[in-house]
Amino acid sequence: MSHHRHNRYRSTTTTRRQRKQNTMLFLILASAALVIFFLVRTSEPDRIASQPDSAIPAPTAFREPAPEQVIQIQRETICQAVQPGDTITAILGHYFSPSEILVIARESQNVFPLCNLCAGHPYRIEIENENFVSFYYDINREDQLIIHQEQGEFSIERQPIPYTVEVEAIGGVINSSLFSTVARLGESSELAAELMNIFAWDIDFIRDIRQGDYFTALVEKRYRDGNLAGYGNLLAAEFNNNNQSFFAFHFDNGVSDSGYFNEDGKSLRKAFLKAPLSYTRISSGYTKRRFHPVLNRWKPHLAIDYAAPTGTPIKAVADGTITQKSYDKNNGNKIRLRHPNNYETTYIHMCKFARGMKKGKRVHQGDVIGYVGMTGLATGPHLDFRVFHNGKAINPLKIKSTPSKPVSTANRDTFLALTKQLQQQLTEAKLQLARHPESDQENHAESNGAATL
DSSP, rough: HHHHHHHHHHHHHHHHHHHHHHHHHHHHHHHHHHHHHHHHHHHHHHHHHHHHHHGGGGGGGGOOOOOOOOOOOOOOEEEEEOOEEEEEEEEHHHTHHHHHOOOOHHHHTOOOOOGGGTTEEEEEEEEEEEEEEEEEEEOOEEEEEEEETTTEEEEEEEEEEOEEEEEEEEEEOOSSSSHHHHHHTTOOOHHEEEEEEEEEEEEOTTTOTTTEEEEEEEEEEEEEEEEEEEEEEEEEEEETTTTTTEEEEEEOOSSSSSEETTTSOOBSOOOSOOOSSSSSSEEEEEEEEEEOTTTSSEEEEEEEOOOOOTEEEEESSSSEEEEEEEEEEEEEEEEEEEEEEGEEEEEEEESSSTTOOOTTTOOOOTTEEOOOOOOOSSSSSSEEEEEEEEEEEEEEEGGGOOOOOOOGGGGGGHHHHHHHHHHHHHHHHHHHHHHHHHHHHHHHHHHOOOOOO
């Protein structure tokens, strides 16, 4: 009995001791938690105060909206030229599906048919963030085609090419040929060809040119994006040949009569050109008796033979109609033209005909009808040129050609006022150019803009 009491007393004592220990442990842990809590609360204001205002989140109602993301626009311009065989699909197929290309072609048909793209003509494509924006294609020297896309819609138009035009005076003394003189001045052969075209009715640039002849010209130079892009109009020119001056002034005399006139208002254009091609020399003249180099016998040569490199363009000397386009073993490739007032001309030994030449076709003075060659009985590349009047052969070098219409009475006062101003500019330019030797003209023009009027 006593033993049982003793065990119960010991168990009760042990239980009380454990409760006391647990209570002490709880109080210790609670005290530690309170200490940590107050330490954290005490340091929090300092941490918040040490942060910049921007780091403290504002109440939702007062927060400013986040700025929109800035999208960088990347632009790219691709400048190339149409390659042989290129189509609009080959050029723009990277940006459009075949069905979209078809839509573009249809909408462009009445502005400029895209099937008429020409090899060598420049174009450029503008891209924004790898998306097509615009396509520019030079149709010719004057106009360009513009295809623009905005919000999925296309606008297609034909507009003049934007040029910056400056008028410059160019001149020089001829030592051997007009082309070599123009090249020596640092200018393009295009300028020499234009001068020859303007004075072609009065000066035979094959037979008439003399050493010491000179020219002065007021020329429009076209600049595009800061680069020289060729010549515009040749406004006025003086060409002194064998101590005789010939003048040319560009004037708009009406819808179809724009062209070049002399100081008296007479048109420089005449019924017949002096010669049918450039870059030439006369290798055989008009004669009733010539020893044929191939047939080895004497026979009449009722023609003028112009020796020139193979491929030199041959021009119609007058407006006319093609009455014959043929090939035979003697004449090779031959074209015959019928002109007003019962004149006819023939062009023989051509290496090939110009595109589109056929019997019955109308051609205009200066149109290219073929190219110099040596087909048929020929010992070298040349043009055999013949002229007939009323069916009888005549010497091409002795044709007396009548001029076209002069400046109209209604426009005469305007023309005289213009030519007076242009003649004064030509005189001043000639004096200015004379002060700068030809060898220095190119450098002088580049450094000082000399002869710019």
